[in-house]
Amino acid sequence: MPERTPAGLFEGILLRRGDPGYDRARADAVWNGLTPERFPEAILQAAAERDIPLALAWARAQGLRVSTRSGGHNWSGSQLRDGGLLIDLSRLRHCSVDPVSATAEVGPAVTGTDLVEALAPHDLAFPVGHCPSVAVGGFLLSGGLGWNSRVWGPACADVLEIRAVTADGRTVICSETENADLFWAARGAGPGFFAVVTGFRLGLHPHPAAITTTGLTFPLADVERVTGWAVRTARDLPSNVETALVLAASGEATATAPPGRGSPSVPPRSPRHGTRRSLLSNPWVPARSPGKPCPGSCPSRRPSPHCTPALLGRGRRRIATRPTRCGRRRATRP
Ligand SMILES: Cc1cc2nc3c(=O)[nH]c(=O)nc-3n(C[C@H](O)[C@H](O)[C@H](O)COP(=O)(O)OP(=O)(O)OC[C@H]3O[C@@H](n4cnc5c(N)ncnc54)[C@H](O)[C@@H]3O)c2cc1C
Secondary structure (H helix, E strand, O other): OOOEEOOEEOOOEEEEOOOOOHHHHHHHOOOOOOOOOOOOOEEEEOOOOOHHHHHHHHHHHHOOOEEEEOOOOOOOOOOOOOOOEEEEOOOOOOEEEEOOOOEEEEOOOOEHHHHHHHHHHHOEEOOOOOOOOOEHHHHHHOOOOOOOHHHHOOHHHHEEEEEEEEOOOOEEEEOOOOOHHHHHHOOOOHHHOOEEEEEEEEEOEEOOOOOOOOOEEOOHHHHHHHHHHHHHHHHOOOOOOOOOOOOOOOOOOOOOOOOOOOOOOOOOOOHHHOEEOOOOOOOOOOOOOOOOEOOOOOOOOOEOOOOOOOOOOEOOEOOOOOOOOOOOOOOOOO
16 A cells, blocks of 8 residues: 555555565665665655655655665665665656757666667667666766767766756756756766756767777786786777776676687787677667577576677668676675
């Protein structure tokens, strides 16, 4: 039964500690399964914007502090606080595109994949996060360095307007001309933002001819040579090429390409010492051809375009993804 609040009924579901579904909602609030030992008193799975002022009023009446989550990709899990109310915005996932004005209205839980899939038919693009399951909520509030950001700049620069519910329960529009101070803060405050964002209006870019990604993996023993090569190479790359050097503990092997294919022009070692894979799943390939269940550790194990070669199928833009694991993985505590 939905919980009665001081001002009416929630459209979403309010789960208190001990309720069935509470543990699942708490675990789902942190993307990688490293759920901290912190327990909100209640979790509201908001179904619509109108739930937010109600939730704030209810929290005030109960003397609870409030935290929020959109996609749950905060590394530290700070959305989980002891004794508070967690407002779970993951159902606010609406996304509509206006190709004429090249703008989109999106809910805070819209992921990179959601947005790319919505924009692809219109030949439009947005610098979504590199991990396809990162939601725009936390990503845009913290600035957002996404795909092609060396050309397009930080993603928050393409936010035209936000809708937000302030602590006193007012729903406000914020832009350069309206509530400009809140709008300024919303583009960089990150987890410190002091209102609940229920929607973003985004300015979009014409889609470049292609967006592709290549990953190369080398043994840790090669770190100095690889780093030297990467730094030298990155200096001369045009701005529409971005590089990332990731140091990671080794895990199970993922897909490889035949030695020599797709390797850098001056590899630090012969390519046979490195495996080629996509380090970050490529959100730029809409699901056109559902494939086999992911053989990796995606918890959903759903067919994914990131798990099988897929074609974008639009003439010159032919992007093949390589088999890779989903960025989200269930980890175990050491
Ligand atoms: C695998 C991975 C890859 C990443 N790749 C990139 C990348 O390429 N570029 C980049 O810039 N960042 C990247 N990040 C960082 C990511 O952008 C941030 O962690 C961001 O906060 C995630 O957004 P979220 O909505 O999923 O997170 P959440 O955990 O839901 O939110 C993080 C915090 O932001 C605040 N918040 C979220 N939504 C709202 C809202 N609607 N209203 C008010 N406050 C809100 C809350 O305080 C919340 O605790 C990555 C993170 C991960 C885990």
